[in-house]
Amino acid sequence: MLEVREDNAGAFEELMLRYQNRLVTVIEHLVGDRDQAEDLAQEVFLRVYRSRKSYTPGAKFSTWLFTIANNAASNALRSRNRRREVSLAGRESGPLGASPLEAIVQASSGQMPARQLDKAEMRDIVHLALGSLGERQRLAVLLSKFEEMSYADIAEAMELSPQAIKSLLSRARVNLRDVLAPYLERGEMPSRASEE
């Protein structure tokens, strides 16, 4: 990043290639839409370039990158929620669409104790369980799981205290457990979305 700061174009490309998949992955799970995730990731890289001179040597680049990503995704979700409030006044919906867990329950054949844990189904259930978390819990989980960031780094990226991250991650994991445990243990489809 120090070379990017000194206007080395090759260094910027290298940095982008190293982080683009990771960034799009986190943003996609955050906003629930691949196209929007790519648009936001491009915006993040552009912001990284434009604010390269304010990068402090010694700071962790990934933490800085995900701080910018957090702000960009939060803004996008906020404006999307505002639009949704206008167009769907009165209807409740999560970040990944209206009541995702209920939707999958309706789409499946109810409780299936003998059902094989099909991999695609498992992925869908986990995806929806993640989507049932609040935005902040979801981001903390993604940074911890995918980026293997420490509480201190997540705290910096999310502009919260490490203690707040500790509580946030604990509640998130309890919520995930509550939603996923019936499915993982007995093959039961989740019946409700957990709340932050």
Add this chain to the structure above:
Amino acid sequence: MSNESDDPDPNAEDARAERLVAYLDGEMDDESSRRIEAELASDAGLRQQLGALEQTWEALDELDRCEVDERFTQTTLEMVALAAEEDVERVVKESPRRSRRRWLLGGIGLAAAAVAGFTAALLLWPNPNRQLLKDLPVLEHFEHYRLIDDVDFLKELQQQELFPEKTDGQ
């Protein structure tokens, strides 16, 4: 903190979950880790809770990891290159204006300093020609004045305005 079914306090449950999660995340110091390991060894309910948290965390491995294509990389680099071009254009465009303003301000400052310096020198520096200029009218008519011995008579002539030029104080 022995058995969770004996402890209905939600705050205590939250605190226990926090400890378990911090333990799983490797965010505990050695002393706290040893303590919770001892509790786990003697508490089946706590072990079960830890197992469930760990199992759901591992389930997140099922989530998709994105792979962007070359088009994404190319368009992003193009956007950045465009931004870089705009930066350069702006710098070039602003550069002469900035430079002009700098020269103008510098020039004004320099002129003000020169005027101030000149005024100060004028006030403080004794001018050797000032007295000569003052005495010039007397010197011009010195030959005439020399013919008259009496200064009082000269003053009387001056009061009657018989001299062609006025002399300061003479």
